[in-house]
Amino acid sequence: MKSTLSEIGSSPFQAVATLGAVGLFLVRILGAIPRALARPRALIEQIFVVGAVSTNLILVGGLFVGLVMGLQFYTALARFGATSALGGLVALSLLRELSPVVTALLYAGRAGTSLASELGLMRATEQFKAMEVMAVDPVERVVAPRFLAGVLSVPLLTALFSAVGILGGYLVGVRLMGLDPGVFWSNLRASVRFRQDFLNGEFKALVFGILCTLVALYEGYHSDPTAEGLGRATTRSVVIASLAVLSCDYLMTAFLYR
């Protein structure tokens, strides 16, 4: 039986069946990870492929989000005469919320789709079958390294996003609006706590990385072996991963920041 993630809504039975199938797929991947770790070269190559394709996007995205926040928060804070709090506010919004979520969405759109279409192509051209017949487990050889690479990349990309975003906030606040740089940085350092803000954000990023990568790999690996199947898997991987990230974000925020 083959069930795709978009069928989750069609009936309660289907929802359970699909989640079960995804869960089993995850278990299979996790079981293959020790053997995937035994080939560090393939893994590093995948981190490079999966992580590096999203880097430029993250740099540009992070910078613009930071610039916009600098502008918006500065104007809002100016109404209360509290512009000195700009640094902290920008950093906290990024670290706790915006960086993990926006990074995950950009990652799903860039790396996720390319993972799904890569696997969909391998499915459509019988490459998985060929591997099976050569006694090579495709989950171990193809899926597991990509999973690890994705899961490791998203937290790194998230940290990068935050760094560039803070730089954007600094540029607007200090260079454009004339805030004192010392005030900006000291406020930032006084308000950010390492564990509660930075690590919790990174934890979110880790969960989003697992979600987005798992969805992309599941959809690609289980796509119909046709050209349409490939296209459908690619589209689905973004839609489902984005929804999963946004809904999961609410739950995690509710539990992490009580």
Place this chain on the structure above:
Amino acid sequence: MTKIPRAGGPPAGPVNDEAAVRLVGASLRRGGREILRDLDLVVPRGRITAVMGPSGTGKTSLLSLVSGELAPSKGQVFVEGQDINTLDRRRLYALRRRMGMLFQEGALFTDLSVFDNVAFPLREHTRLPEALVRVIVLLKLEAVGLRGAADLYPSELSGGMSRRAALARAVVMDPAVVLYDEPLTGLDPISMGVILRLIRDLNRTLGLTSVVVSHDVQEMLSLADHFYVLADGRLIAQGDRESLRAQAAASPWVRQFLEGEADGPVPFHYPARPLWDDLLGGEAA
């Protein structure tokens, strides 16, 4: 059943059966239809066995049964004396290491060059030094005439070249059993001759067992030692060249296929209601 003498070459693995592959009463359902029915088929070790039949009769599906990719809905499939559907994953993989398969569409890895495609099984399953891998791969590529194309990617190959590259990959581990799915379609006469000779040479020098699926009747008659003709999910003829000719004389089914006539008892059409009903009846069923 007649005992078939074992050909030269070291017997691979636990050999307690003169047949490399044996199907016992195997049926296969696919897409709600029974496409193979009660098949009894023996592939003698060390020989070339041809499975012929019209398009869509389930030749590729038959190979999937042998590779263990599909399970029969009824009956059993033995490869090298082991029931392939009772094996756990580890044993199945151990068995598959001694099998090579040429896919109908090649199934080359699109992100690897021709060289790396052929080297793939060696690198996965052996710890040979890279220099030796290089030698083995180049020799196999030389045999299929693609040594010069070693650095090309599958997207840069023609259909026939992909087929030959896939063939080199299928035999690079010197398997005991090789399954060839349509090795000749889409090849020019020269490559066809090269591939036929290659299949024969591999079979003779390595003593391996070959199963060749094809509908090129004349080529198969010159290549293979043993024949099975499938039509409509059943075997309609089997045996060596002479007995096949004798059966053709006796059975219009076999004659039709061997001589390529469109009219005859072998259905050329996918099962359907009568043409008139479709043309005139519209939606009426």
